[in-house]
Amino acid sequence: MTWQDDTDAALDDAAHRYARERYEFSARLRLSTAERRFNAAAWRDMAEMGWLSVATPEAHGGFGVRAASIALLSETAGRSLINEPLIGMGILAPFVVAHHASGAQREMLLPPMLAGELRVACVLGDGNFRVSEGRLSGRCEVVLDADIAARFLIEAAGTLWLVEAEAPGVTVASYPLLDGRGAATVTLEHASCTSLGSSDASAAHMATALHLAALATAADSLGAMRAAFELTLEHLKTRRQFGAPLGVNQSLQHRAVDIYVRIAESRAVVNQAVASVQAESPYAARDAHAAKSFVCESARQALQDAVQLSGGIGITEEYAISHYLRRVRVNEQLHGSAEEHLRAFALAPSSFH
Numbered sequence: 001m002t003w004q005d006d007t008d009a010a011l012d013d014a015a016h017r018y019a020r021e022r023y024e025f026s027a028r029l030r031l032s033t034a035e036r037r038f039n040a041a042a043w044r045d046m047a048e049m050g051w052l053s054v055a056t057p058e059a060h061g062g063f064g065v066r067a068a069s070i071a072l073l074s075e076t077a078g079r080s081l082i083n084e085p086l087i088g089m090g091i092l093a094p095f096v097v098a099h100h101a102s103g104a105q106r107e108m109l110l111p112p113m114l115a116g117e118l119r120v121a122c123v124l125g126d127g128n129f130r131v132s133e134g135r136l137s138g139r140c141e142v143v144l145d146a147d148i149a150a151r152f153l154i155e156a157a158g159t160l161w162l163v164e165a166e167a168p169g170v171t172v173a174s175y176p177l178l179d180g181r182g183a184a185t186v187t188l189e190h191a192s193c194t195s196l197g198s199s200d201a202s203a204a205h206m207a208t209a210l211h212l213a214a215l216a217t218a219a220d221s222l223g224a225m226r227a228a229f230e231l232t233l234e235h236l237k238t239r240r241q242f243g244a245p246l247g248v249n250q251s252l253q254h255r256a257v258d259i260y261v262r263i264a265e266s267r268a269v270v271n272q273a274v275a276s277v278q279a280e281s282p283y284a285a286r287d288a289h290a291a292k293s294f295v296c297e298s299a300r301q302a303l304q305d306a307v308q309l310s311g312g313i314g315i316t317e318e319y320a321i322s323h324y325l326r327r328v329r330v331n332e333q334l335h336g337s338a339e340e341h342l343r344a345f346a347l348a349p350s351s352f353h
Contacts, residue, residue, distance in 0.1 A: 004068050012072040014049050019080035025320045028081070036083060037182055038148050040116075043084050047116030052090040055212060060098045060110055067215065067277040071270060074216040078223030078331075081323055083181045085119070085145040087216045087335075092209055093120040093153060099205040100160055100197045121149035123186065124210065129156035135169070135190040136161055144334060146184035147174035153196065154188075155206075160196035167192050179326040211288035213335040215273050218291040221299035221331045222266050228324040229259050232306045239311075255305055262302045266295040286348035293341035299328040 004012075022045075028036055046052060054069040056062025063069070070091055077086050097109050097120070112118035121143055123129075129138030136156060146152065152163045152170075165172060169191035174184040236252060237245055273291040276284045303325040307314035314321050332338060 004072075007063065008066065008068040008072060011050060011054070011069050012076070015051070015073055015076040018045065018049065019076050019082065023080040023082060025081070025323075029318065033176070033180070036180055037176070038084055044116045046084060046086070046090070047114060051086060052094065052116060053114050055091040055095040056098045056110065056114060060106055061114055062094065062098070062110075065095065065212075067212070067274045070212060070216050071219040071274045074219035075223035075226075078220035078225075078327065079227040081180075081224075081320070081327060083179075085121075085148065085181075087213055087220070088121060088145045089113075089119050089149075091216055092122050092124075092213045095209045095212060096122060096124070096153060096160065096206070097196070099209070102197045105196060118151070119145070119149050120151045120153050121145045123152060123154045124206065125155050129154055129188065131157045131159075131161070131193075132190070134193070136163060136188045136193045137169075137190055139185070139187045141185050142183050143186045144181075144183050146172055146186050147182035152186060154193070161193040162196055163188065163191055163193045177330050179323065179330045181330065207285065210335065211277065211285055214292035214341065215270070215277060215288045217331050217335050218266075218273070218295035219270055221296045221328045222263070222270055224324040224327050224331075225259075225263055225266065225299040225302045228303055228306045228321050229256075229263060231319075231321055232256060232259065232309050235310050235313075252309060255309055259302045259305055262298040266298050269294050282349055286345055289341040289345035289348060292336060293338045293345060296328065296332045297338045300325075300332055303328050 022042060050063060051073050053062040054064075054066045054073065056065070058064050074087060074091075076082070077084075094110065094113050097106060097113065101109060109118065109120070113120060123140050123143050128140070129136055136154065138156065143149075143152070146165075149165050149172075151165060154161045154163055163170060169189040171187040171189075172184045173187075174182060176182055233256065236256060239245065269287075269291050273284075273287040275281075276287040281287070303321070306321050307325055310319065310321055313319050316322060336344075
């Protein structure tokens with residue numbers, strides 16, 4: 001693929017090898033819920049391999065804003081059911097800090113963030129927060145990764161604010177998401193806060209941050225869809241009924257082909273978005289919206305088909321397909337729903353105009 005270079009290929013290869021060794025499905029089932037949610041040692045490993053540095057400019061200690069690497073790593077995360085907060089804390093938060101913080105704040109925040117030592121959760125345009133006398137109040141019901149965050153990056157009154165998770169006036173009510181990842185309801189009551197950079201932070205950079213998160217989420221769902229399809233094919237080839245493999249049934253073959261087509265279409269849409277974002281095309285926003293809307297919806301439909309093709313085993317906790325279904329259902333709602341991105345796609349600049 002022309003949008004990949006040697007760095008992308010090296011990151012992708014290392015990620016695949018690490019995920020195979022560390023995230024083998026049957027072994028993870030034996031872990032506790034908390035261990036499956038977040039492993040600090042694995043998070044540090046990801047930082048050392050450069051996973052947390054692919055959305056940060058080289059001038060600020062990262063590898064540059066690499067759309068291809070973001071997509072490849074996110075696809076591996078979806079395929080391997082990685083619950084560590086790659087998209088929120090490894091892509092979105094570092095990008096926002098790198099582009100909106102002051103020089104001193106970047107020097108203070110980015111090194112520990114890129115090293116996996118400081119976890120920052122973002123609340124960008126999703127809450128109802130207000131600033132009064134230099135303190136923040138308000139509430140956001142769903143803050144992704146807030147259950148494991150040390151700080152929050154909150155958008156309010158046209159400015160970004162940093163808030164310590166354990167500061168007085170901060171209440172974090174954590175809960176698991178459907179697929180084992182985590183979130184929390186964050187409530188602030190006159191909480192102490194620090195403005196991030198200047199109040200005239202670039203709206204374009206903020207939009208790009210959200211586009212990267214949307215693209216990464218689409219790639220995550222693509223990875224889950226591909227892995228589930230492989231399991232489905234194996235089931236159809238090996239499970240026998242009336243003395244013959246299930247796969248000889250023509251209607252089941254057609255259902256499997258439908259999944260394959262969804263994967264091929266989704267791959268094309270993700271590739272287009274990666275190439276567009278990487279080239280800083282004027283149509284990058286449109287293509288990122290298309291990827292999030294189309295791929296996440298296709299993945300949900302594909303996984304529902306995969307569960308049906310797997311029979312009763314498809315909904316059991318011990319079979320990975322049920323976990324992939326839950327993951328893509330969560331992805332549908334993260335960083336904007338399919339409907340929201342479809343509306344944004346319709347309004348975005350288009351090469352067809």
